[in-house]
Amino acid sequence: MQGFSLLTPARTLFGRGTLSRAADEIARVGQRILLVRSGSVAWADVLAADLGARDVQVVLLQSGGEPAIDDVRHGVAKAREIAADCIVSVGGGATIDLGKAISGLCMSGGDPTDYLGVGKSPPPRLQDPVAFVAIPSTSGTGAEATRNAVITLPERQLKISLRDPRLVPDLALIDPALTDDLPKGLTLSTGLDALTQLIESYLCNRSNLLTDALCRDTIPMAITALRRLMDDPDSAARDVMAQASYISGIALANSGLGIVHGLAAVIGSRGGAHGAICGRLLPAALIVNREAMIERGHATGRIDQVDAWLSAALGTGPGDQQAGHGARSLRDFMDRHSLASLGHLHCGPEVWTDVAQNARTASSTKANPVDLSEREIARILELSELLPDRWTRSGVI
Structure with a gap:
């Protein structure tokens, strides 16, 4: 019989109405949250307010499309500045990839490119990532269940994946209602x-x-x-x-x-x-x-x-x-x-x-x-x- 392994988010919550549980679930994961959000998902502001009402520190970081290496550097610096113990992404695949990359890199020294295999082979091993929660607002990339984050290197005209089994989200919270108004x-x-x-x-x-x-x-x-x-x-x-x-x-x-x-x-x-x-x-x-x-x-x-x-x-x-x-x-x-x-x-x-x-x-x-x-x-x-x-x-x- 063929062997296999199975890698999935540590916990998944799926279904309409799941958003109502988000703040309580996240508060159990961390108390200093970097909330990476797409500008088009207004519900992210509701989540930030709900977390604040639970005495959770929240700092917002807006994603601007597919993450370039400078976006990752900025996010990593912000996560380190607030000593974030949890990264939460609310948005499409690009926003989830940005949050995932920040989670994976903010505890590791050096430049993010060091871990992409650019100029080094093999790349160094990541330090253990901080907790990561993915809340998708589109139905496409499946980034809420994967172990990679796609990062663009504009100067090289390349897209490279940061890959590590530890990048799979600790919590995937999927409420299809977030996709109802997609064009x-x-x-x-x-x-x-x-x-x-x-x-x-x-x-x-x-x-x-x-x-x-x-x-x-x-x-x-x-x-x-x-x-x-x-x-x-x-x-x-x-x-x-x-x-x-x-x-x-x-x-x-x-x-x-x-x-x-x-x-x-x-x-x-x-x-x-x-x-x-x-x-x-x-x-x-x-x-x-x-x-x-x-x-x-x-x-x-x-x-x-x-x-x-x-x-x-x-x-x-x-x-x-x-x-x-x-x-x-x-x-x-x-x-x-x-x-x-x-x-x-x-x-x-x-x-x-x-x-x-x-x-x-x-x-x-x-x-x-x-x-x-x-x-x-x-x-x-x-x-x-x-x-x-x-x-x-x-x-x-």
Whole structure:
């Protein structure tokens, strides 16, 4: 029997109404709180007031999008200044990543870049992080359940993950009500991020018994819920996507990802939104991976199952059972709802060769179900921009 391990938040509270318990739960974790918050989540002010009413010291730090190394340095300095014994993040994946990085680095000496493997190999071991609480306001990255924090190094045009099992939150508090007012575009891109993580974790070469079970049950529900949220948003679908995001974080933390995230790490360093990049690449990655698996004599049962799930939830009309139809249906779904093209995500044809070359050695790519050549990776980029009707004419499906 295959061995496995399971890494999850020490404690998770999930469900509508959970926000009402947040202040009491956090007060049990720490008394000097650095509250890292997204400016768009007004409830963070309510939490700060509730904590103050419990005689908990709270200092606010506003996040400004995906954390750059200077943001991390500033946050670490602030946490040290107040001798924080708990970091709390309220916001999307970027805000959670910033809080997670501050938690992991504020007890360690030197510069944050020392721990990213920049100029040192291997990087030094982190000192034990301070307690960390994650409260997500989007359903996408699953950062509330992962052991890594993505940090941008602008001067190098790189995104690098700070990774350590001790970075998994001590408490993940997930109330889908925080996602109810998300704009349609953000709901789509973050939902596609969660869906991609689930699918890549299911297909990757490091999947195991537990991650398989989690992904197998969650992927079909997530596809259906995301479709519902684009057609007629409702709270039940929001709940499903919040659950899917959390489970996707657990899955990727305990298995791996694949070429989509390998490419997204490279493209995202150029400024494109991560969830939109993942969504835009996923259909073509499914097609190219399947072609490569057949060519190398690998079984395609899992990828065919994913395609069938996509067809069942998104497909229409004859041909729904044809191999690749699910990927085509996903592509049509994204186009119908105006997901940004690769060109608008700072990845036009002029950079495809460099992107494919760099993505081949990205850490996420190593878990792809099959080893793709640089040319096959470039084909994913090309197909992602090719109009779907030309997929059929050129024999893709």
